[in-house]
Amino acid sequence: MKFIFVRSSAALALGVAALLALPAADALAFERGGGRSITRNADGGVTGSAFRSGSGANGGGFARNRNTVTDGAGNGTSSSIGSFNTARGASGESSGSASRNADGSYNASRSSTATGANGTTYNGSTTATNGSISHSGSCTDASGAAVACR
Numbered sequence: 001m002k003f004i005f006v007r008s009s010a011a012l013a014l015g016v017a018a019l020l021a022l023p024a025a026d027a028l029a030f031e032r033g034g035g036r037s038i039t040r041n042a043d044g045g046v047t048g049s050a051f052r053s054g055s056g057a058n059g060g061g062f063a064r065n066r067n068t069v070t071d072g073a074g075n076g077t078s079s080s081i082g083s084f085n086t087a088r089g090a091s092g093e094s095s096g097s098a099s100r101n102a103d104g105s106y107n108a109s110r111s112s113t114a115t116g117a118n119g120t121t122y123n124g125s126t127t128a129t130n131g132s133i134s135h136s137g138s139c140t141d142a143s144g145a146a147v148a149c150r
Contacts, residue, residue, distance in 0.1 A: 044072025059087035074102030089117035105130050118142060122149060 034052030041047045048068045055061040064082035076099065083093035096110030108128045115121045119142025126135045139149040 041069065041071075043070075045070030045076070056087065061085055074100075076100050086117070091115050120147065 033054065034050070036048065036050035038046055038048040046069075049066065051063070051065040053061070053063040062082065062084040064080065066078065066080040068076065068078040070076040077097065078099075079095075079097040081093070081095040083091070085091040092112065092114035094110060094112040096108065098106065098108035100106040106129070109126065111123075111125045113121065113123050120139060122137060122139050124135065124137030126133065128134075137149060139147050141147045
């Protein structure tokens with residue numbers, strides 16, 4: 001079975017924002033926890049899940065989870081969600097799902113939101129279906145007025 005990984009610029013932006021929002025000492029002081037499991041399922045495929053979470057000494061934190069199911073006939077689905085917050089007040093979350101059918105067709109989508117400590121917010125969405133990809137995104141200031149995304 002082939003797996004398709006869909007990454008959007010919004011998801012990358014969330015990860016970079018989370019790292020940049022932390023002082024270097026915080027990035028090194030994170031406590032992490034997590035786990036994963038993979039089991040055979042009744043359909044002849046596998047069911048797997050993984051999670052990870054962590055928190056920093058100064059109050060930042062993150063959590064993420066992924067679940068994947070295949071059926072042994074070439075079909076599979078996966079979904080994920082993640083979020084972060086910083087001690088300085090920034091936060092974000094991203095969730096998405098992807099499916100691939102035995103005939104090779106696929107669908108994937110991801111939605112992301114990130115809010116800076118000043119209240120400026122980015123909302124974005126990316127979808128991919130059989131080679132066609134679309135993305136939309138918008139930004140607002142703390143009052144909810146539209147502003148240019150930078």
